[in-house]
Amino acid sequence: xxxxxxxxxxxxxxxxxxxxxxxxxxxxxxxxxxxxxxxxxxxxxxxxxxxxxxxxxxxxxxxxxxxxxxxxxxxxxxxxxxxxxxxxxxxxxxxxxxxxxxxxxxxxxxxxxxxxxxxxxxxxxxxxxxxxxxxxxxxxxxxxxxxxxxxxxxxxxxxxxxxxxxxxxxxxxxxxxxxxxxxxxxxxxxxxxxxxxxxxxxxxxxxxxxxxxxxxxxxxxx
Amino acid sequence: xxxxxxxxxxxxxxxxxxxxxxxxxxxxxxxxxxxxxxxxxxxxxxxxxxxxxxxxxxxxxxxxxxxxxxxxxxxxxxxxxxxxxxxxxxxxxxxxxxxxxx
Ligand code: SF4
Ligand code: SF4
Numbered sequence: 001x002x003x004x005x006x007x008x009x010x011x012x013x014x015x016x017x018x019x020x021x022x023x024x025x026x027x028x029x030x031x032x033x034x035x036x037x038x039x040x041x042x043x044x045x046x047x048x049x050x051x052x053x054x055x056x057x058x059x060x061x062x063x064x065x066x067x068x069x070x071x072x073x074x075x076x077x078x079x080x081x082x083x084x085x086x087x088x089x090x091x092x093x094x095x096x097x098x099x100x101x102x103x104x105x106x107x108x109x110x111x112x113x114x115x116x117x118x119x120x121x122x123x124x125x126x127x128x129x130x131x132x133x134x135x136x137x138x139x140x141x142x143x144x145x146x147x148x149x150x151x152x153x154x155x156x157x158x159x160x161x162x163x164x165x166x167x168x169x170x171x172x173x174x175x176x177x178x179x180x181x182x183x184x185x186x187x188x189x190x191x192x193x194x195x196x197x198x199x200x201x202x203x204x205x206x207x208x209x210x211x212x213x214x215x216x217x218x219x220x221x222x
Numbered sequence: 223x224x225x226x227x228x229x230x231x232x233x234x235x236x237x238x239x240x241x242x243x244x245x246x247x248x249x250x251x252x253x254x255x256x257x258x259x260x261x262x263x264x265x266x267x268x269x270x271x272x273x274x275x276x277x278x279x280x281x282x283x284x285x286x287x288x289x290x291x292x293x294x295x296x297x298x299x300x301x302x303x304x305x306x307x308x309x310x311x312x313x314x315x316x317x318x319x320x321x322x323x324x
């Protein structure tokens with residue numbers, strides 16, 4: 001899933017203070033799972049904004065709405081009747097959700113309420129871990145399903161740097177050494193031989209470094 | 223008075239929405255940590271009230287408007303004492319101006 005965090009309210013207010021009416025739109029998919037932009041956080045942010053304006057004796061209209069998914073037109077259409085009554089949209093979707101709303105509601109300013117961070121997993125309650133950089137050429141099969149691109153601080157593809165201590169990364173001791181995880185897992189699976197295969201340096205042209213990417217599937221098109 | 227099965231069900235968005243809806247303060251009554259029938263409810267609710275307080279601080283509203291107290295269930299005398307302290311405390315704070323539109 002996409003992991004994000006809520007922006008500070010001061011930053012959001014600087015962007016929306018110019019409007020008299022704002023539709024606050026959450027997304028109940030990835031950003032709900034990471035407790036940044038789902039129904040609860042939409043209610044939290046809308047209420048916090050109201051309180052913040054009330055304290056300043058200002059009175060903008062702040063309305064809450066939540067979409068099951070903010071990056072798919074079929075869902076985005078569900079707020080079509082609310083959008084015209086508001087001067088702007090404040091989106092609690094990831095960057096893709098914000099841009100999808102802006103594409104559909106062309107005449108409305110759409111302001112992001114989140115900082116979109118990474119592709120990751122819920123490791124335990126309240127802990128989200130980055131584990132994929134979307135490199136476009138997945139090599140997890142070689143590495144016991146632990147990604148060296150996302151989880152080794154130096155993105156090493158052919159073994160650890162040698163600085164790992166007690167299973168922690170020498171660059172960021174607060175994270176596990178990706179290579180420690182790879183070797184322990186392959187060892188437990190009896191597949192350490194995977195590491196004898198040569199993995200060429202990452203070809204970054206399939207990643208975002210090769211420019212914005214697009215997937216087109218004719219069989220999925222109308 | 224809003225009854226809920228366990229204080230652990232309370233989250234920051236409920237508390238902020240209540241204040242944004244016109245309440246001047248919310249007193250959250252929870253069971254003692256070790257008495258929680260759901261094991262972790264009472265310790266969770268404490269953290270969530272603290273989180274809601276952080277939000278009040280961010281928007282410049284006194285965090286005293288949210289109070290969290292652990293009292294034994296059905297202890298009327300303790301509840302009356304708490305309310306005797308809480309209500310004047312909230313009344314002494316500047317009123318949060320009402321919002322006209324929803
Ligand atoms: S190898 Fe690439 S696609 Fe696979 S998990 Fe790592 S970053 Fe993601
Ligand atoms: S300690 Fe491990 S994760 Fe950190 S840079 Fe070295 S090999 Fe990569």
